[in-house]
Amino acid sequence: MTASALLACTALSGCGVLGEEEADLQVYSARKYGSEDVFAQFTEETGITVDFLFADNAALLERIRTEGADSPADVYMTVDAGNLWNADQQGILAPLDSEVLEAAVPAADRADDGTWFGLAKRARTVIYDPDQVDPADFDAEDTYTGLTDPQWRGRLCMRDLDETYMTSLVASLIDLHGEEGAREIVEGWQANEVEVMGNDVLVIEAVEAGTCEVGIVNHYYLAREQAEGKAQGVELYWASQEGAGTHVNVSGAGVVETSDNPADAQRLLEWLATEGQAALIDGNHEFPVNPDVEPDAEAAAYGPFTEMTLDAEVYGSLNARAAELLVDAGWE
Known part of the structure; x- marks a missing residue:
């Protein structure tokens, strides 16, 4: 998706779960893989509504930087741990203090300072x-x-x-x-x-x-x-x-430093790492980062x-x- 297409996304049908309604959370995501269904399930289970923009990683980071303190983004999601590390280096992500995430995501798959967490491997x-x-x-x-x-x-x-x-x-x-x-x-x-x-x-x-x-x-x-x-x-x-x-590599996410709703943004990450792990990986056949969650049958068939x-x-x-x-x- 080009930068101009990304800017137009909010006016397009299918860019968000809610259509024209205002959502509780705005997710900027470079990870697709059926994420619409995952966000819809999160909304159904928690009542927290989600809107989302999909684009390549560079376009998302450029948009967040351009929007600055006025960015509507609450959650930044991407593929590749290097992208997450770079976003952290740019000061885009807020450190989280979450016992849920620290218990669910192994230390090797998350930032030491809690700015980002791997969610699928x-x-x-x-x-x-x-x-x-x-x-x-x-x-x-x-x-x-x-x-x-x-x-x-x-x-x-x-x-x-x-x-x-x-x-x-x-x-x-x-x-x-x-x-x-x-x-x-x-x-x-x-x-x-x-x-x-x-x-x-x-x-x-x-x-x-x-x-x-x-x-x-x-x-x-x-x-x-x-x-x-x-x-x-x-x-x-x-x-x-x-x-x-x-x-190995991860898809992961962090809460944007300028988020207007950091509590619900953190709740989304916690859900994706726990109750939502199976929904996140099912259909795409990635491995869960949460060691308490089993991989789906197709991924498991390849063996340990x-x-x-x-x-x-x-x-x-x-x-x-x-x-x-x-x-x-x-x-x-």
């Missing part, structure tokens, strides 16, 4: 065509680096830089291996003639069609496809299980896995450098 891992690939050929200790091996030449598909998914993955590799080590990994993927595609669904479809044999995607994209009876010939492999673990340590500061502070590294290596 995704893993960025390997998928493959089992008719062409023996999973024993993957490097179980460092699967992402292992894809630089010449045996994978002409067999790889990955996605472009339109979302933060690839840059956050590479940022985590910079943290693990240093900048030169991460550069060697990216250049190794390029040397293996990786085919870069516009989104994760295209990568899955390419593996299913035999255009490539191995891809890297967020797990929930594959779960969505398979829940719809598609991509039945594609398997998931949990990366780096004998090493640092599989790269060891997670790479999530570091929002790494994702946020190194994201631009990761993008530069990818571009320098010829990523399109």
